[in-house]
Amino acid sequence: MNIVACVKQVPDTEALIKVKADGSGIEEGGIKWVMSPYDEFGVEEALKTKEKFGGEVTIVSIGPARTMETVRTALAMGAEKGIHIDDPALYNADAYATASALAAAIKGIPHDIIFCGMRAIDDDSGQVGSILAELLGLPSVTVITKLDIEGSTAKAIKPIEGAQLLIETSLPCVITAQKGLNEPRYASLPGIMKAKKKPVEVKKAADLGLTVEQKSTVAKMSPPPARPPGKIIQGDDPAAKAAEVIRLLREEAKVI
Amino acid sequence: MGTEYFFSDEQNAFRDMMRRFIQKEIEPNAEKWEEQGCYDKAIFKRMGDLGLLGINYPVEYGGQGADLKTHLVFWEELCRSGISGFAMSVMAHTDYGSASLVHAGSHELKEKYVKDICSGDKLFAIGITEPNHGSDVATIETRAKSVEDGYSISGSKMFITNGTQADVVNTVVRTGGPGVKGVSLVLVDTDTEGFSVGRKLNKMGMLSSDTAELVYEDCVVPKENLIGEEGKGFYYLMAGLERERLSGAVLSYIMAELALEDSIEYAKTRIQFGTPIISFQAVNHMIAEMATEIEAGRQLAYHTVSLMNAGVRCNKEASMAKYWCAEMLLRVVDKAVQIHGGYGFIREYRVERLYRDAKLQTIGGGTNQVMRNVIISEMGLRVK
Numbered sequence: 001m002n003i004v005a006c007v008k009q010v011p012d013t014e015a016l017i018k019v020k021a022d023g024s025g026i027e028e029g030g031i032k033w034v035m036s037p038y039d040e041f042g043v044e045e046a047l048k049t050k051e052k053f054g055g056e057v058t059i060v061s062i063g064p065a066r067t068m069e070t071v072r073t074a075l076a077m078g079a080e081k082g083i084h085i086d087d088p089a090l091y092n093a094d095a096y097a098t099a100s101a102l103a104a105a106i107k108g109i110p111h112d113i114i115f116c117g118m119r120a121i122d123d124d125s126g127q128v129g130s131i132l133a134e135l136l137g138l139p140s141v142t143v144i145t146k147l148d149i150e151g152s153t154a155k156a157i158k159p160i161e162g163a164q165l166l167i168e169t170s171l172p173c174v175i176t177a178q179k180g181l182n183e184p185r186y187a188s189l190p191g192i193m194k195a196k197k198k199p200v201e202v203k204k205a206a207d208l209g210l211t212v213e214q215k216s217t218v219a220k221m222s223p224p225p226a227r228p229p230g231k232i233i234q235g236d237d238p239a240a241k242a243a244e245v246i247r248l249l250r251e252e253a254k255v256i
Numbered sequence: 257m258g259t260e261y262f263f264s265d266e267q268n269a270f271r272d273m274m275r276r277f278i279q280k281e282i283e284p285n286a287e288k289w290e291e292q293g294c295y296d297k298a299i300f301k302r303m304g305d306l307g308l309l310g311i312n313y314p315v316e317y318g319g320q321g322a323d324l325k326t327h328l329v330f331w332e333e334l335c336r337s338g339i340s341g342f343a344m345s346v347m348a349h350t351d352y353g354s355a356s357l358v359h360a361g362s363h364e365l366k367e368k369y370v371k372d373i374c375s376g377d378k379l380f381a382i383g384i385t386e387p388n389h390g391s392d393v394a395t396i397e398t399r400a401k402s403v404e405d406g407y408s409i410s411g412s413k414m415f416i417t418n419g420t421q422a423d424v425v426n427t428v429v430r431t432g433g434p435g436v437k438g439v440s441l442v443l444v445d446t447d448t449e450g451f452s453v454g455r456k457l458n459k460m461g462m463l464s465s466d467t468a469e470l471v472y473e474d475c476v477v478p479k480e481n482l483i484g485e486e487g488k489g490f491y492y493l494m495a496g497l498e499r500e501r502l503s504g505a506v507l508s509y510i511m512a513e514l515a516l517e518d519s520i521e522y523a524k525t526r527i528q529f530g531t532p533i534i535s536f537q538a539v540n541h542m543i544a545e546m547a548t549e550i551e552a553g554r555q556l557a558y559h560t561v562s563l564m565n566a567g568v569r570c571n572k573e574a575s576m577a578k579y580w581c582a583e584m585l586l587r588v589v590d591k592a593v594q595i596h597g598g599y600g601f602i603r604e605y606r607v608e609r610l611y612r613d614a615k616l617q618t619i620g621g622g623t624n625q626v627m628r629n630v631i632i633s634e635m636g637l638r639v640k
Contacts, residue, residue: 069269076269186273189307189320192266 001055002110005046005079006102006132007039009063009070010122023220025092035070038117041177044184045147046115047078053149055112056080060105062090062098068200075195076187082200083109089205089212096215099131104208106136111172113154118143118176123218133174140174141167145181262558267329274333277306282337289464290609293456295342297379297421300349304376309350313358317366318374324499324565331503335510338606340613341465344620347503348417349373352621353380353426355496356441360484369424369443381422383413383444383470384493390414391626393428393490394436398472400429406478407431407442412454412471415620419468420456422446427472428493431486441489443481450475461612497622501574502560504621508581509553511617515585515592515610516546522596533595542591549588553581572634579627582617589614 011017012032020027035043046057057079061071064086071082083105090101106114114136119126133140144167146157154173158165159180187195205212231248233241249256260268281302289295303309311327313319320326330350335343354373357366372378389396398411409429416425425444432438444451454469484492520543523534533539556577563570592607593600600607618624632638 069265072265073269076273186277186306187269189270189273189311189322189326191307192269192273193320193322195269196266 001049001053001112003046003049003055003057003113003115004106004109004111005039005043005057005059005074005115006117006128007043007059007061007070007074008036008117008120008122009033009061009067010036010120013037013121017223019221019223023222025218025221033066033069035073036117036120036122038119038121038177038179040117040184041179041181042115042117042175043074043077043079044182045175045177046113047185048182049113049147049149050078058083058109060102061085062087062093062101064088064091068202071200072195073187075198075200076191077185078191079198081198084200084202085205085208086202087205087212092218093212094214094216094218095125095127096131097212099128099135100213101205101208101210102128102132103135104205104210105203106132108208111136113149113171114138114174116174116176118178129174129176136172136174138173139169140176141169142176143178144175145178147175147181259554259558263325263329267326270326271329271333274308274330275336277308278333278337282339282342285342286337286339286464289339289342291463293458293463294421294466295339295345295464300346300376300379302376303346304374307374309346309376310370310374311350313354313370313374317358317370319358319370324561328506328561331506332510335507336514338511338514338610339464340507340511340610341462343507344462344616345418345465347507348382349380351496351503352500353382353418353422353424355499356489356492357426357443357483359495360441360488360492362480362484365443365480365483372423378423379418379421381416381418381425383416383425383427385414385416387412387414387469391623393493394439395434396428396430396439398427398429400431400440400442402431403476406476406481409442409444409450409472409475409477412469414469415457416468416470417465419470420453420466425451425470426483428489431482436490437487439489440486441483441492442477443483444472444475444477448475448477460615461609462616498560498564498569498571498574500621501571501578501627502557502564504617505553505557505560505574505577505581508578508585508614508617509550509557511610511614512546512550512553512581512585512588515589515607516543516550518605518607518610519543519546519592519595522599526597539595542595546588546591549584553577553584556580572631575622575627575630575634578622579618579624582614582624585614585617 012034015031018027050057059071059074059079059082061067062085068084071084085101116129129142130140141156144156144158148155152171154169154171156167158167233244235241307320310319311322311330315321334346373380386396400407400409423446427442427444429440429442430438431440450473452471454471457467459467523539524532526533560570560573560577589611593611596605596607599605
């Protein structure tokens, strides 16, 4: 089976994010970059699918040179090869441009099933998998927590409020992974050592016959408002202090 | 950490993997393992599955064939778990107990045992020390008598890490006359008749590791279990000592680093006289000293690694690193507990454990006094 997993490199969940003064993006200095956690579920499912049915897993990712580390991580987990699309025109691309580039790369290789994370944890757009499916003319099942493949049918479980849906679709298709789908494996040491020798093609948009077109742009990025300092109520009389707390909760915080 | 420069991209990627594994699957066990006086043995199989137990052992025998710097990353991250007893137990398996076998064992013996070391199917221990013989290895008394179907071993071993749980003890025995030339190494499966665990020892620290007294009573093992040749055991042990001393240094500077990190965190949040105590010069100078000493210790260890990786003899540097880092660790944990005040004396705080664990570092794997002897000897200044 020819399996594709799309991954995005994002700041580590524990990284301290600072917005650039001009609001054009975030300060990248000192940030540790990792594979978006939902993409890890996608890679793990791709590897499990390969282990069950045979075939190979191709990793596709978009981003600057540092993105290669994330591709190598997926190769170290067990994928066979990678495509790294490194084009400045795509560095801060919107979901449409991103999906177009992924589609252009995936069109050129055999694909029976394509895995994406349900969303990337940096921009939280959650659209790339669906747009990618649309551009490739494939069905998609999003936000799934269980997948079974029988012949050319994929059966996926998608949790919704108070219930879960069992969705069937035909291969090839696009699957987007939700937490709970699996427990991603570590890149083992032998895997890390082998990953260096696995083939990764680096491509520009033009190599894929793609003209980058954005449907939207981020006009400005601003940090969330700073949390106001806490207030300590002074005084000796507990009853008076309690009364003051209630007054503030009612009149200032307006929570009661 | 700022040490990435010293390692390759693959080694740094391996560190990330190790750190995730340790945070997720090792650190949560800290209290349980300390409480029960031993790690859960099943963790070795898990580590074997991840390719962590034979990092620079040959691929042919199930190892990874990686270099010493990769192994250093493994040591550092293992020690960063803060469960120092467990870290020591793992090193007893991956290094102290098995290095001489990999170095000098026959192909058949390696085929039989090294694969199981790397996979975690068999847990190894090294049996050197005896109730009456520690640093003076040349005088050990445990006797291996040649008998028809192998060696019959009688004697006892003391302070053996992994003692209650090991499947195989690499046992230092006397096959010949007195002195170092009568010493040999024999692998003893712990299910062999005549082998028993005398008792599990209660310790001051390193509680997540089991330490035991072992008893051999006419314990008969096959001739093939001899490592290399008779009478060369002492030299086979020596061959692994540089590495063992280096790993001791690593455990020390990493423990010190953890004590420093905890101290910084505490000093930033502990308010006294209306201000975080880190703003007091008496406290922040202690932190500056701790950080400086840790850096010095680490660099001495890294220098030793560079020499070892280049194939340069470095017994002197490894011994310097081991003793200096151990004594540095004692100074650092003392300051760390001092900064924590009363809380540093309480079990819930990690520095309390580090303080208790630290002392073994000046004793285990060769005392600091023996390290000084080695240094003098390596400098050509030993007076006979």
